[in-house]
Amino acid sequence: MGNKVYQTVAEAVRALEERGFTANFELIGKTFRAMESGKTFNPDDLTIVEHHRFEGSSDPEEMAVVYAIEADDGTRGVLVDAYGAYANPDLSAFLKDVRIDET
Template sequence: MHIYDTVTAALAGLDKRGYELDFNLTPEYLECKEIDLRLMPEEFEIDEVYRFEGMTDPADSAVVYAISSNVGNLRGVLVDGYGVYAENVSPELLNKLKIHHG
């Protein structure tokens, strides 16, 4: 596991290591708009997780997930604010993320 001081550094480091796609969280799946791809919870793995605490504002806290999928042999990242996703996400997707959210 690598150590990064900021979200920006984590994204740059992961990009250099081949995590080049950007994923967005939807209620049912992860979406990569640049290649018009949707990954269901069973179609991806979370390889690494990096947490960043907001120094002055807890709302600035974020989690960076390094994600891989054998669907197309893809790798990318998902950036999420702490707890933001919990309200609108399916139980299957929430469980997948929570395993690594500790």
């Protein structure tokens, strides 16, 4: 995980965007699509390079994980997902197959 501790999901997303994670990824079937470029990626095309988990102690809507994801072609983007009972099971299954390299 990155060294910085963010207070909110929005703060984490903003900071990652400032560092070049500008693509917005969405899950389409069994692939990720970068919404702006329309490029699609399989799990083996992607690496999670950073993530930040928010506990939602004061706001249940803040129960989320913010992922910084990089594709093999250099596309870098952010994905936000809830966790626990609110997690998207299809997204969770997809992310299990994505490499993690948070060095």
